[in-house]
Amino acid sequence: xxxxxxxxxxxxxxxxxxxxxxxxxxxxxxxxxxxxxxxxxxxxxxxxxxxxxxxxxxxxxxxxxxxxxxxxxxxxxxxxxxxxxxxxxxxxxxxxxxxxxxxxxxxxxxxxxxxxxxxxxxxxxxxxxxxxxxxxxxxxxxxxxxxxxxxxxxxxxxxxxxxxxxxxxxxxxxxxxxxxxxxxxxxxxxxxxxxxxxxxxxxxxxxxxxxxxxxxxxxxxxxxxxxxxxxxxxxxxxxxxxx
Amino acid sequence: xxxxxxxxxxxxxxxxxxxxxxxxxxxxxxxxxxxxxxxxxxxxxxxxxxxxxxxxxxxxxxxxxxxxxxxxxxxxxxxxxxxxxxxxxxxxxxxxxxxxxxxxxxxxxxxxxxxxxxxxxxxxxxxxxxxxxxxxxxxxxxxxxxxxxxxxxxxxxxxxxxxxxxxxxxxxxxxxxxxxxxxxxxxxxxxxxxxxxxxxxxxxxxxxxxxxxxxxxxxxxxxxxxxxxxxxxxxxxxxxxxx
DNA sequence: AAAAGAGTTTCTTTCGAAAATTCTCCATGC
DNA sequence: GCATGGAGAATTTTCGAAAGAAACTCTTTT
Numbered sequence: 001x002x003x004x005x006x007x008x009x010x011x012x013x014x015x016x017x018x019x020x021x022x023x024x025x026x027x028x029x030x031x032x033x034x035x036x037x038x039x040x041x042x043x044x045x046x047x048x049x050x051x052x053x054x055x056x057x058x059x060x061x062x063x064x065x066x067x068x069x070x071x072x073x074x075x076x077x078x079x080x081x082x083x084x085x086x087x088x089x090x091x092x093x094x095x096x097x098x099x100x101x102x103x104x105x106x107x108x109x110x111x112x113x114x115x116x117x118x119x120x121x122x123x124x125x126x127x128x129x130x131x132x133x134x135x136x137x138x139x140x141x142x143x144x145x146x147x148x149x150x151x152x153x154x155x156x157x158x159x160x161x162x163x164x165x166x167x168x169x170x171x172x173x174x175x176x177x178x179x180x181x182x183x184x185x186x187x188x189x190x191x192x193x194x195x196x197x198x199x200x201x202x203x204x205x206x207x208x209x210x211x212x213x214x215x216x217x218x219x220x221x222x223x224x225x226x227x228x229x230x231x232x233x234x235x236x237x238x239x240x241x242x243x
Numbered sequence: 244x245x246x247x248x249x250x251x252x253x254x255x256x257x258x259x260x261x262x263x264x265x266x267x268x269x270x271x272x273x274x275x276x277x278x279x280x281x282x283x284x285x286x287x288x289x290x291x292x293x294x295x296x297x298x299x300x301x302x303x304x305x306x307x308x309x310x311x312x313x314x315x316x317x318x319x320x321x322x323x324x325x326x327x328x329x330x331x332x333x334x335x336x337x338x339x340x341x342x343x344x345x346x347x348x349x350x351x352x353x354x355x356x357x358x359x360x361x362x363x364x365x366x367x368x369x370x371x372x373x374x375x376x377x378x379x380x381x382x383x384x385x386x387x388x389x390x391x392x393x394x395x396x397x398x399x400x401x402x403x404x405x406x407x408x409x410x411x412x413x414x415x416x417x418x419x420x421x422x423x424x425x426x427x428x429x430x431x432x433x434x435x436x437x438x439x440x441x442x443x444x445x446x447x448x449x450x451x452x453x454x455x456x457x458x459x460x461x462x463x464x465x466x467x468x469x470x471x472x473x474x475x476x477x478x479x480x481x482x483x484x485x486x
Numbered sequence: 487a488a489a490a491g492a493g494t495t496t497c498t499t500t501c502g503a504a505a506a507t508t509c510t511c512c513a514t515g516c
Numbered sequence: 517g518c519a520t521g522g523a524g525a526a527t528t529t530t531c532g533a534a535a536g537a538a539a540c541t542c543t544t545t546t
Binding site for chain 2: 498499500501502506507508509
């Protein structure tokens with residue numbers, strides 16, 4: 001067999017190695033496929049031919065299939081009986097289902113985090129908010145939008161939202177939030193790439209409102225701000241992509 | 244290759260063929276493994292050796308691995324890097340996490356179903372309640388508890404709870420409810436098998452209360468009854484299994 | 487010309503074996 | 517006596533090929 005367990009750092013198209021380094025090729029396949037689907041490298045509905053994937057990622061059937069099976073249960077990939085896999089299609093209805101579900105999960109998680117959170121939790125929120133804010137400003141100044149820039153911004157954004165609910169003390173809520181984030185990401189893509197006429201909308205303010213209410217332990221307001229935040233995004237996308 | 248696509252009805256240890264007939268062996272593996280884990284054929288934490296599974300189900304590595312990967316994302320199976328798969332362990336903390344998450348999901352789904360449900364929805368609830376009630380009475384009269392009996396009762400129970408939320412109009416909520424049901428099922432097993440001193444508890448009444456409030460479109464009460472129902476079950480299990 | 491059908495091609499799915507890794511257990515040294 | 521280490525066994529993971537199904541094409545028939 002070829003060099004396997006050694007060359008696993010995988011230079012990779014994406015310069016982000018996850019926190020825990022994968023030690024099986026199936027894990028590598030899962031991460032890369034997921035990242036590529038979420039970042040729009042494949043378009044919705046596009047068939048994922050195994051032969052193509054095999055070449056693209058330099059892996060063979062088994063690890064790819066395992067990865068695709070996992071992604072299927074996360075709703076990023078769909079499969080018809082003997083007709084292979086394809087990227088999950090998109091639609092307004094699905095988008096709203098994702099968004100509403102995400103609001104349900106994250107509001108509950110936020111409620112619990114506000115109840116349970118300690119000093120470290122608060123510090124984490126402030127830190128990730130700051131990192132996000134910095135990145136937003138830098139980006140708006142430089143006016144460039146290359147891939148890595150956008151990916152970094154997106155990471156900061158996710159980090160901020162994750163830090164808010166990190167103290168909720170529920171495995172399930174956290175991983176559901178992760179999954180739903182990946183799903184919504186696909187819908188936000190055209191917006192992030194600037195294909196949508198910049199909405200008259202102060203996203204930074206929305207983030208600040210969420211943070212302030214959270215740190216003030218004002219659960220109801222925080223949940224409301226969070227829900228509004230996601231719903232506004234939905235409306236912007238609905239009004240342009242699905243117009 | 245051996246006779247494949249033909250002999251797929253699979254007599255099977257469990258006499259329940261799902262609604263959509265699986266046409267791949269990976270699908271068969273998924274269903275059977277899932278059913279066996281949920282019904283307690285394997286104990287929590289038990290390693291699932293591929294060689295053993297291969298013999299037991301008469302399948303080879305590939306379909307089994309695909310099934311296990313899917314079950315992993317459903318939290319019924321856990322896996323350590325190169326150390327194979329095992330049945331997800333159980334604990335009080337995990338149990339409550341499942342139950343609380345289930346309450347969150349199903350209460351929201353119930354709320355929406357009550358808002359959207361039509362006549363067919365109501366009819367479905369009444370019908371499945373009746374079927375469940377009948378099965379409960381029959382069982383308490385005959386005093387026998389063989390496997391098929393218990394499985395049937397459990398199906399009726401699931402059907403009832405599913406019918407309540409069937410009109411919620413969200414893919415995600417419905418499939419999440421399914422997954423969480425499978426997880427809770429593992430915890431309820433000792434109770435169903437009669438290993439726990441029968442709690443002084445009128446489950447039939449609880450079901451009726453949920454149904455009545457739902458049909459009366461009293462969303463708040465229905466949600467409360469539903470949440471109480473699941474929480475009581477949790478407490479009974481907590482007080483006996485994890486004592 | 488449309489429909490049906492046989493043959494061809496493409497793709498998925500499954501298998502069994504080979505490679506890589508972890509586990510087990512016994513000997514060895516301190 | 518107890519840690520250390522290192523062969524051998526057990527197990528997982530990966531590969532490439534073979535088998536099966538669906539899609540496609542091109543002919544033939546009504």
